Amino acid sequence: MSAINSIDLVELTNNIKAWGVALGFQQVGISDIDLHQHEAHLQAWLDAGYHGDMAFMESHGMKRARPDELVPGTLRVISVRMNYLPPDASFAKHLNSPDIGYISRYALGRDYHKVLRKRLKQLGEKITNALSDTQYRPFVDSAPVLEHAIAEKAGIGWTGKHSLTLNKDAGSWFFLGELFINLPLPVDTPVEENCGTCTACLTICPTNAIVAPYKVDARRCISYLTIESDSDIPEALRPSMGNRIYGCDDCQLICPWNRFSDITTEEDFHPRQVLHGKSLNTLFSWSEETFLANTEGSPIRRIGYEKWQRNIAVALGNAPFNEMSIQLLTQRRGMVSDLVDRHIDWALAQQQAKASSETDATRQQKRLIRAIEKGLPRDA
Template identity: 75%
Template sequence: MSAINSIDLNQLSNDIKAWGHALGFQHVGISDIDLSQHEQHLVKWLENGYHGTMAYMATHGLMRARPAELVPGTLRVISVRMDYLPPDASFAKHLNDPNMGYISRYALGRDYHKVIRKKLKQLGEKISARLEGTAYRPFVDSAPVLEHAIAEKAGIGWTGKHTLTLSKEAGSWFFLGELFINLPLPTDTPVEAECGSCNACITICPTDAIVAPYQVDAKRCVSYLTIEYDGEIPEELRTLMGNRIYGCDDCQLICPWNRYSSVTTEPDFHPRDKLHGQSLLTLFSWTEEEFLKYTEGSAIRRIGYAKWKRNIAIALGNSPYSSKTLDALSESLGKVDQNVDVHIKWAMEQQAQKSIASTSENRKHQRLVRTVQKGLPRDA
């Protein structure tokens, strides 16, 4: 690329960041492609089987830490941050209501893959228009890319003990995206890690999925179980999932750095009424056609109707006893597939046990009332 010799790369770097901000990214950083320091951690994570059934993680192996193998000719990676915290998150209200379906806040609006990829492509076009011969390729959580390691090197933030990227200015309520590019742009300086001795995210995890600082066993993670995993969720984990039907935000909710988070400026990430604050019974009642309609353009759609029903069935099993719940579960048996039925039957057993316990408590209460009444004066 002879044109590189005639351009000020420092100025181009500044322009790229300005263009990125204009497109709606809150932070744009640039890193080199040397991720060798992360290779051993990746290898150990895979050897421990922490990737669960995500076979593609092992298939691509160390390519994740070698950008130039993924896209030959890559010299730099432009890393971007886009905030997604919705204006009406209602975290506590929804998590504390066992009859309500809790959906991870990143998935309440439009699919972030589509939103960010489009903007990254526009950024690449602007760079290409400025410098002929520029080659670029955008990625948004869709290829073997170590996005958190790249964000770390690009100065976006540091990797927290929950393995998410953290920023002093924005906490962790943001998406990451990458633009692989063949230009030797000046790189940004990484920021220092600021987790210190805090282990709040490890302590709060409902399923103990953060097995050690900076290590997550996906097989126990609610996000993995409700989104990536197709099979039968282990019984010992079902009760721990509570009313979380798609993803989990607990490790972010407890993080002290998230007090500095800002509400998103991107309307596409605002919650959809059909998904936000709905009862479990309402969501469970959706037909497949309704599921596809209400999740059109949403990241949720990719899990499919069967996993949607499976996840909600577990949450219904964890909800307080209700004859309506038991009826809804019973009526759904045999309507989707065998795996869903396994979880529906489990939920029905949980509801039945709660019904017996409730009846027993009611009888004990009635006996106590009668005993007290017998000892009262006639005119009491």
């Protein structure tokens, strides 16, 4: 008899959940590996080209919906979630400050890939200690894994109309991770969809990227444009990006279920002061060395200095007229790359257009003051 047959899998599952919570996960669920009902949706999304330049989304084919083809021998997926909302959630107010760089909440702290992968590995080791036949492989935000579909089956939450996982008691401000495993553990009950008639995320999306419920056109999504895309940001979308320089949280900020969000207990996810609430001028003036130093251990480092500069140039173009911004943009021209220069040129054109209207307004104001002083009609 193999070791697997001789162990009480119900007891082992209870232990796995307790170990996961002790390791800092807020929830641990178990899913089977039958995701065939998601294959048609995935294929239609790819066929529509909604994945943009993310060739890796296509290259894994239907392996994404077939965990045992990705990791042979997989029988179950352990799905975990970890909260990342800090006690002070005031970051949303920066969306109303157009000269401050808005960075998506999840990216202000330490790189979650590292934090979650390490804990998942520890969980895998604990299971192996209990049952030596165990084989496992951790994944965190990994292209070949349908994490939201798995989380739904594992009882973690349902996939909202914005395509993220939502939990009734915790909202959506959490990271997901998966442990593929070769044990026939008892599975959890899938979560029912609970968006109801709400369409708030579709309406609020600044770039209309949620083209239909549960369907996000990544090519329009600010998260994709500022993080994944290596190309020019389409000019038509730039004004809608506002001051969002790394990712976007609007569809989560508006979601009514996030009223129930839990606060993170992980200090690693607390915002770094050097990134949080800083002016666009300050962030744009960083040298590459400063960028690398200030983003060490942060997910932002992954996009590199060129895309960082590209994104901030767009935000500077959207910001109110500012002489210092014009000066910084002009100085940086020709120093990074053609890609950055094209965005700088656009930003300068926006700033100069605002400078002219500023001048018109100032002129009008002066005329008005003169007229009042002289007692002349106001249009004199």
